[in-house]
Amino acid sequence: MKKFLILCAFAWVATLPACDDGPVYEDAAAASPDGITLRLTGNLQGIESWSEEYSVVAAGFGESDYAVISRKITPDSDGEVSLVLTGIGSEVKRLELCVINRLRKRIVSFTSVDCSVASERVDMEVGTLDVSMFRAIQQNIFDAYCIQCHGGSAMAGAGLHLTEGRSYEALVNMPSTKSSDGALLVQPFDVANSFLHTTLNTDISLTQNWRMDHVNMVQFPDLLALLDDWIAAGAGK
Numbered sequence: 001m002k003k004f005l006i007l008c009a010f011a012w013v014a015t016l017p018a019c020d021d022g023p024v025y026e027d028a029a030a031a032s033p034d035g036i037t038l039r040l041t042g043n044l045q046g047i048e049s050w051s052e053e054y055s056v057v058a059a060g061f062g063e064s065d066y067a068v069i070s071r072k073i074t075p076d077s078d079g080e081v082s083l084v085l086t087g088i089g090s091e092v093k094r095l096e097l098c099v100i101n102r103l104r105k106r107i108v109s110f111t112s113v114d115c116s117v118a119s120e121r122v123d124m125e126v127g128t129l130d131v132s133m134f135r136a137i138q139q140n141i142f143d144a145y146c147i148q149c150h151g152g153s154a155m156a157g158a159g160l161h162l163t164e165g166r167s168y169e170a171l172v173n174m175p176s177t178k179s180s181d182g183a184l185l186v187q188p189f190d191v192a193n194s195f196l197h198t199t200l201n202t203d204i205s206l207t208q209n210w211r212m213d214h215v216n217m218v219q220f221p222d223l224l225a226l227l228d229d230w231i232a233a234g235a236g237k
């Protein structure tokens, strides 16, 4: 996995020029009246792989999963990003490089930084980062819920390896061993006929007495939708 650097530079402002009544000494812990400014720099690869339901953004979050403030990231043709998000209010506690859906709900996060003590400016330098839809799936679904039985240890259920570097080739356009009608595990553009979808969204593993029950293996509808949307968009890498 690529390492990235989060540089969180808090500009502790001691004095601010005031309009007419001499210098004003600001409480360093309090956000400035105009809010915090986030500057995000880095090289981001794979943004174009996201389907239109999603946006890769720099965003601020308070207590909930819904962005209080966000700005869509549009890298140049080399992937270079230099984005400034201003006016971040004190209700924002975390700043993230993340993916939100149309309701501005966070679906996955690539980088997150606590900004509750920042007074003026936060620099987020993320280095070179793969933020593709498939990497989000790898990290947030396969790594989190699957690899302990699918290649992360000595065992790979049904011979299926879902570990990073092997999962894509093991799934896309590959025949399923458990399906009785020769379905592919992932058939690009066809969610209903992709056996990966059937495995996680139906009770087939129960009714066919698999050695492992896959019902409720992923309990987050947003993540199941992410997988389906990836297939529907053509299952790109």
Ligand code: HEC
Pocket (backbone or CB within 6 Å): 141, 142, 145, 146, 147, 148, 149, 150, 157, 158, 160, 175, 176, 177, 178, 179, 185, 195, 196, 199, 200, 209, 210, 211, 212, 214, 217, 218
């Ligand atoms: C606790 C172990 C375990 C976990 C966790 C697990 N699986 Fe499985 N999986 C298995 C086993 C074992 C089989 C084979 C079942 C059998 O042969 O009866 C299997 C079979 C499958 C198959 C059928 C493969 C084929 O070729 O038809 C798919 C697809 C699958 N798993 C996907 C997943 C995904 C995706 C996750 C994570 C969200 C996951 N599994 C998590 C153990 C697990």
